[in-house]
Amino acid sequence: MDLNIFWFILLGVLLAGYAILDGFDLGVGIVHLAVKKDEERRVLMNSIGPLWDGNEVWLVTFGGALFAAFPEAYATAFSGFYMAFMVLLFALIFRAVSMEFRGKHDSPAWRSFWDVSFCAASCVATLLFGVAVGNAMRGMPIGADKEFQGTFLSLLHPYALLVGLFAVATFAMHGSIYLYLKTEGELQKRIHGWMWRTFGFFLVFYIFTTIYTLVDLPLATHNFREHPWVWIVVVLNVLAIANIPRAIYLGRPGYAFLSSCATIAALTFLFGVALFPHLIHSTLNPDWSLTVYNAASSHKTLAIMATIAACGMPFVLAYTSVVYWVFRGKVQLGKFSY
Amino acid sequence: MDVSVLTLSRFQFALTIMFHYLFPPLSIGLGGLLVIMEAMYLKTRDVHYEAMTKFWTKIFAVNFAMGVATGITMEFEFGTNWATYARYVGDVFGSALAAEGIFAFFLESGFLAVLVFGWDKVSPRVHFFSACMVALGAFFSSIWIVVANSWQQTPAGYHIVGEGLTARAEITDFWAMVFSPSSMDRLIHTVIGAYILAAFFVMSIAAYYILKGRHLEFAKRSFTVALVVATVMSLAAPISGDLQGKKVAHTQPAKLAAMEAVFHTSNGPASLYLFGLPDAKEQRVNYGMAIPGMLSFLAHGDFQTPVTGLDQIPQQDWPPVAVTFYAFHIMVWLGTLFVVLTLAGAYFRWRGTLFEKRWLLWVFVLAVPLPYVANELGWVTAEVGRQPWIVYGLLRTSDALSKAVAAGQVLGSIIMFIVIYAMLFAVWVFVLDSKIRHGPDEVVVVPAGTTSVGLFGIAGLRAGTGGASLTATDDTTEKE
Numbered sequence: 001m002d003l004n005i006f007w008f009i010l011l012g013v014l015l016a017g018y019a020i021l022d023g024f025d026l027g028v029g030i031v032h033l034a035v036k037k038d039e040e041r042r043v044l045m046n047s048i049g050p051l052w053d054g055n056e057v058w059l060v061t062f063g064g065a066l067f068a069a070f071p072e073a074y075a076t077a078f079s080g081f082y083m084a085f086m087v088l089l090f091a092l093i094f095r096a097v098s099m100e101f102r103g104k105h106d107s108p109a110w111r112s113f114w115d116v117s118f119c120a121a122s123c124v125a126t127l128l129f130g131v132a133v134g135n136a137m138r139g140m141p142i143g144a145d146k147e148f149q150g151t152f153l154s155l156l157h158p159y160a161l162l163v164g165l166f167a168v169a170t171f172a173m174h175g176s177i178y179l180y181l182k183t184e185g186e187l188q189k190r191i192h193g194w195m196w197r198t199f200g201f202f203l204v205f206y207i208f209t210t211i212y213t214l215v216d217l218p219l220a221t222h223n224f225r226e227h228p229w230v231w232i233v234v235v236l237n238v239l240a241i242a243n244i245p246r247a248i249y250l251g252r253p254g255y256a257f258l259s260s261c262a263t264i265a266a267l268t269f270l271f272g273v274a275l276f277p278h279l280i281h282s283t284l285n286p287d288w289s290l291t292v293y294n295a296a297s298s299h300k301t302l303a304i305m306a307t308i309a310a311c312g313m314p315f316v317l318a319y320t321s322v323v324y325w326v327f328r329g330k331v332q333l334g335k336f337s338y
Numbered sequence: 339m340d341v342s343v344l345t346l347s348r349f350q351f352a353l354t355i356m357f358h359y360l361f362p363p364l365s366i367g368l369g370g371l372l373v374i375m376e377a378m379y380l381k382t383r384d385v386h387y388e389a390m391t392k393f394w395t396k397i398f399a400v401n402f403a404m405g406v407a408t409g410i411t412m413e414f415e416f417g418t419n420w421a422t423y424a425r426y427v428g429d430v431f432g433s434a435l436a437a438e439g440i441f442a443f444f445l446e447s448g449f450l451a452v453l454v455f456g457w458d459k460v461s462p463r464v465h466f467f468s469a470c471m472v473a474l475g476a477f478f479s480s481i482w483i484v485v486a487n488s489w490q491q492t493p494a495g496y497h498i499v500g501e502g503l504t505a506r507a508e509i510t511d512f513w514a515m516v517f518s519p520s521s522m523d524r525l526i527h528t529v530i531g532a533y534i535l536a537a538f539f540v541m542s543i544a545a546y547y548i549l550k551g552r553h554l555e556f557a558k559r560s561f562t563v564a565l566v567v568a569t570v571m572s573l574a575a576p577i578s579g580d581l582q583g584k585k586v587a588h589t590q591p592a593k594l595a596a597m598e599a600v601f602h603t604s605n606g607p608a609s610l611y612l613f614g615l616p617d618a619k620e621q622r623v624n625y626g627m628a629i630p631g632m633l634s635f636l637a638h639g640d641f642q643t644p645v646t647g648l649d650q651i652p653q654q655d656w657p658p659v660a661v662t663f664y665a666f667h668i669m670v671w672l673g674t675l676f677v678v679l680t681l682a683g684a685y686f687r688w689r690g691t692l693f694e695k696r697w698l699l700w701v702f703v704l705a706v707p708l709p710y711v712a713n714e715l716g717w718v719t720a721e722v723g724r725q726p727w728i729v730y731g732l733l734r735t736s737d738a739l740s741k742a743v744a745a746g747q748v749l750g751s752i753i754m755f756i757v758i759y760a761m762l763f764a765v766w767v768f769v770l771d772s773k774i775r776h777g778p779d780e781v782v783v784v785p786a787g788t789t790s791v792g793l794f795g796i797a798g799l800r801a802g803t804g805g806a807s808l809t810a811t812d813d814t815t816e817k818e
Contacts (some may be wrong), residue, residue, distance in 0.1 A: 052450050053450070060439055063414070064439040067435055075421035078414060078417025078421065082747050089414055168552065199674055312441050315444075326452055
């Protein structure tokens with residue numbers, strides 16, 4: 001396997017890792033306002049307390065790896081989506097601040113302000129991730145000089161917005177299942193209902209997005225025609241989705257969460273298949289597209305970084321697992337809580 | 339139009355990087371101090387050291403969260419505002435950045451969770467190990483970012499592929515890139531600066547407690563640990579600075595000339611300005627006081643060797659002289675002040691009278707902004723002194739901009755940054771203030787023989803109080 005493809009896959013792994021891990025804590029933010037009592041909101045925030053920071057590192061590393069492996073794609077996407085990335089940045093900062101600030105002052109107005117800002121920032125960040133994926137699927141107006149030729153508004157195409165909402169629904173479901181695992185008692189009973197509702201939203205958006213993609217995006221389905229074996233992943237994806245309500249119904253939320261993780265991983269994989277070998281598809285002229293070859297760093301750099309990743313990633317996976325193990329179990333508010 | 343995108347982008351970068359750099363040095367330095375404190379606790383099992391570790395860990399966590407939040411901005415900006423730069427250096431810069439992400443960030447953030455929230459979930463040894471890993475992660479991160487920045491100062495281990503608009507640097511020798519001529523000297527100086535800052539930070543808060551008569555045992559011990567570190571590092575700073583100055587004289591003569599406002603190459607010995615007001619238009623230094631021959635000695639090791647002046651460098655390649663000169667000189671004077679202060683502190687501590695010297699303690703309380711200023715100005719010297727190049731001698735800052743970005747967009751984001759960073763800063767001050775007011779947990783001294791496990795054991799009994807905050811103070815959380 002050549003190194004360009006290796007890095008495409010590794011970026012996919014980092015993206016999937018990010019979507020699965022930060023997905024549930026963004027999801028907790030999305031459903032945050034569904035509980036009203038102060039103590040319950042604290043339980044929600046504390047369920048992700050020790051973990052969200054580490055989860056966000058996956059995004060930082062994804063960004064760094066994209067910069068390193070495919071600098072042309074990184075430069076084109078980040079400068080082309082200037083305002084979108086800035087808004088994303090502010091949403092991420094606001095989210096962190098809301099969590100830290102909320103508990104510092106004991107007044108209802110103060111706390112509800114930060115609650116709303118926590119929820120809004122989580123929704124906006126997720127929506128933008130989805131919009132970015134949607135635009136990558138559709139392709140973008142990229143000129144011969146590899147520069148973006150469109151405007152901020154051209155990014156808000158109906159398809160991109162649909163994928164954005166799909167992302168919000170997916171993370172809301174993922175976060176709800178996570179919360180069900182981390183809570184107990186009466187609150188947990190209510191969250192049981194959220195799992196069903198958010199799953200419903202997810203299913204609706206999944207179906208719409210799939211139909212829209214099949215009908216209107218021939219580019220995205222090209223690889224599925226060329227390489228029929230990827231349909232296996234589609235089937236696995238559908239099975240994982242089907243297992244979510246089954247596991248919830250059978251009262252096995254752990255399996256539901258794993259199925260939700262598998263669903264996100266499969267969707268990321270299908271996104272990768274739809275793109276490959278492109279990173280950004282030019283809608284102006286197919287020859288101007290950025291691919292894993294013409295946007296990549298030199299072979300030597302890719303090889304050096306593959307060595308770095310091979311040395312580092314096993315450690316990353318090992319201590320990420322250790323941290324999750326240390327913080328397993330139900331949330332209990334205590335001395336160190338938000 | 340181009341000029342304003344350039345000016346705005348540079349302004350935004352300066353704003354965001356200088357705001358960001360308020361936080362990493364404290365993380366780097368305090369991480370190391372935490373390791374020392376917790377090691378002393380493990381060795382002596384003295385509960386005061388445990389209280390110290392716990393308190394400074396909380397401060398560390400607040401600061402670390404700020405560093406992460408403002409650090410993501412930096413990674414985004416390379417692409418959003420400096421896309422041409424990103425295309426140009428991606429191949430070289432990329433491996434350093436990837437190494438930083440994989441080796442440093444995951445290490446820090448993973449073990450930070452255990453450090454902050456894991457007191458009653460893991461054993462003391464595992465906890466100590468986590469502290470070491472967090473400190474190591476912070477150090478790794480400084481290595482890779484300084485390596486990447488040093489490559490911009492003294493490029494090495496690369497070749498240029500393509501021409502004109504499509505030219506870019508490609509790596510030829512990874513280790514030559516890592517050990518570029520300036521990287522190790524700059525790394526050492528950066529880390530020393532971080533430790534000085536963290537030590538002064540700890541001393542400031544500890545001195546405040548001593549003056550107020552609160553948490554005395556805690557404060558005195560914290561002060562002493564920090565004073566030792568501050569003294570050693572303050573003495574080391576001028577030595578590493580001198581090594582670096584000699585390197586700059588060889589590798590970036592324009593920067594050295596700007597740092598010292600050497601407008602005219604000397605025929606013989608070049609003198610060193612202790613202070614002065616450089617005037618780039620008239621090419622002279624007003625109201626200056628100089629030591630003859632000293633600059634020749636510092637730059638080249640003997641008093642006679644001429645020092646290259648700006649007259650040997652084409653005017654379009656001059657860095658802004660005044661900013662570089664002032665930033666460098668103020669940093670050096672502050673460094674000198676740190677040596678004097680820490681030596682005075684160490685002398686009185688040795689005599690055992692330090693904690694009665696209220697005036698000196700007040701000086702330490704109020705001195706805390708100074709190392710922040712010194713750290714920032716060190717970077718201003720390095721970065722402004724490199725201008726007009728973004729990669730020294732290879733790529734001009736004015737050529738490095740994003741082509742797809744317009745001035746209005748940058749202006750919009752600058753306004754948002756100012757608003758949000760002002761708010762973030764308020765959060766930080768507010769949270770820090772509440773932590774300092776609250777102080778460390780009061781130590782319960784258990785009579786010898788009652789228990790051999792200390793507070794870790796007691797903490798263990800409280801197990802199950804999971805769920806946590808980076809910044810919660812105990813008084814706010816008891817109102818469940």
